[in-house]
Amino acid sequence: MRILTEEELNKVPMSILVEAVQAQIEADAKGRAVAPPRHHVDFGEGGLTFTCGGNDALAGFRVYDTFPKTDGVDEDQVVIAFDRARAKLKGLFIGERLGALRTGCLGGVAAALMTPDEPIKKLGLIGTGVQAETQLLAIAAVRKIEQVFTFSRNAEKRSAFAQRMAAQLGIPVHAADNAQTAVEGAEFVVLATNSAKPVIKTAWLATGAHINTLGPKFKDRHELPLDILQRVRTCASDSPQQIAAQGENHMFHGQALNIQHLGDYQDAYGAGDLSLFLSAGLAGTEVALLSAAIDALA
Numbered sequence: 001m002r003i004l005t006e007e008e009l010n011k012v013p014m015s016i017l018v019e020a021v022q023a024q025i026e027a028d029a030k031g032r033a034v035a036p037p038r039h040h041v042d043f044g045e046g047g048l049t050f051t052c053g054g055n056d057a058l059a060g061f062r063v064y065d066t067f068p069k070t071d072g073v074d075e076d077q078v079v080i081a082f083d084r085a086r087a088k089l090k091g092l093f094i095g096e097r098l099g100a101l102r103t104g105c106l107g108g109v110a111a112a113l114m115t116p117d118e119p120i121k122k123l124g125l126i127g128t129g130v131q132a133e134t135q136l137l138a139i140a141a142v143r144k145i146e147q148v149f150t151f152s153r154n155a156e157k158r159s160a161f162a163q164r165m166a167a168q169l170g171i172p173v174h175a176a177d178n179a180q181t182a183v184e185g186a187e188f189v190v191l192a193t194n195s196a197k198p199v200i201k202t203a204w205l206a207t208g209a210h211i212n213t214l215g216p217k218f219k220d221r222h223e224l225p226l227d228i229l230q231r232v233r234t235c236a237s238d239s240p241q242q243i244a245a246q247g248e249n250h251m252f253h254g255q256a257l258n259i260q261h262l263g264d265y266q267d268a269y270g271a272g273d274l275s276l277f278l279s280a281g282l283a284g285t286e287v288a289l290l291s292a293a294i295d296a297l298a
Contacts, residue, residue: 002091002294009097012293014108014141020292021105021285022112022263025238027055028282029263034059035283037245043067053284059084060287062099081290091294096130098293102286103279104134106238107190107212110277112142113265114236115188115210119144124186126179126199126223128152128161131214132192139188140169147172151182152193180204190214196221202228210275217243217278222251229255233272236260239280 027033035053046067054060060081079098083090123145125132132150139145148165150173152158158175166173176182183189183204191213193199202225205211215223229252237243240259243250252259258269259278267275 001089002297004091004093004098004290004293004297006095006097008297009093009101009293012296014101014105014137016292016296017101017289018105018108018112018138018141020288021102022109024053024055024285024288025106025109025261025282026263028239028284029261032056033284035239035241037239037242038281038283040066051281051283051286053282054082054084054287055284057084058082058090058284058287058291060284060290062286064099079286079290081287081294083291090291093290098286098290100130100134101138102289103131103214103281104136104138105289106138106279106281106285107135107214107277108138108142109238110212110236110262110279111139111188111210113262114234114267114275114277115143117143119146120188121146122186122188123148124183124189125150125192126152126182126190127192127215128154128158129192132161132190133165135190135192135212135214136165136169139190140171143188145169145171147174149174149176149182149186151176151179188212191223193223195223197223198225199223201225202231205231205274207273209273210277212277212279214279217251217280218246218249219251219253224251226251228274228276229257231272231274232257232276233270233274234260234265234267235269235276235278236262236265237278237280238262238285239282242280242282243278
């Protein structure tokens with residue numbers, strides 16, 4: 001059994017992690033994975049949330065807390081993977097990095113399966129936090145990116161983010177003065193915020209653009225504008241079952257929107273011009289990522 005550190009995890013090539021997450025998503029689409037909706041255990045003020053899942057070879061779970069915290073303190077997380085064939089605990093990871101990388105990999109899989117296999121001339125990114133970082137790393141692992149324009153409300157943070165990611169990826173990353181500048185003309189757009197209100201306008205989106213949205217997707221809280229539905233050609237999620245479990249609380253509940261399973265994506269549906277990926281967090285993808293990282297470091 002291996003206890004993986006964050007330093008070790010960061011040494012694993014992103015391409016290996018994206019491949020592991022993609023394999024789990026495709027297994028789920030074919031009925032060869034276990035991926036129930038997440039389960040929350042309420043302790044009154046806060047609680048514990050479990051995502052449990054696996055496949056023919058693996059089983060495991062992630063658990064994180066939602067207890068009240070002081071500003072700047074995030075929830076602790078634990079990911080555990082079991083080797084089913086050996087009936088042994090394969091390993092575990094404590095901390096937030098694995099969860100952030102898993103979410104990034106979901107965006108990378110969406111790029112691989114939903115967009116043309118050609119360079120992204122401009123990627124527009126709203127958000128400059130950890131999730132924005134891992135999205136860029138994962139997308140760059142499956143597509144060449146020529147330049148990135150990023151925006152967040154804090155000018156100092158977005159400038160520092162742009163400099164850091166430019167050095168890490170070896171491509172131009174520009175800190176835009178506003179969200180419109182970041183998004184206009186981009187063929188790939190990533191929304192990586194926790195905003196309760198739309199952070200872009202649909203009119204800013206280029207014809208034929210692809211959008212990854214990571215943030216809130218509730219009826220009363222959503223970073224994506226609702227009128228984007230008028231332009232959506234195809235829509236997919238890594239976990240349509242998780243969206244279905246949200247029921248009427250989901251931002252698109254009751255709308256005539258065909259949300260495909262990302263693992264079985266087909267680009268032949270609506271009359272609009274945009275493709276849209278709704279990142280939901282397929283249970284078991286974090287377990288698959290942990291297992292792949294352990295194998296890569298063996």
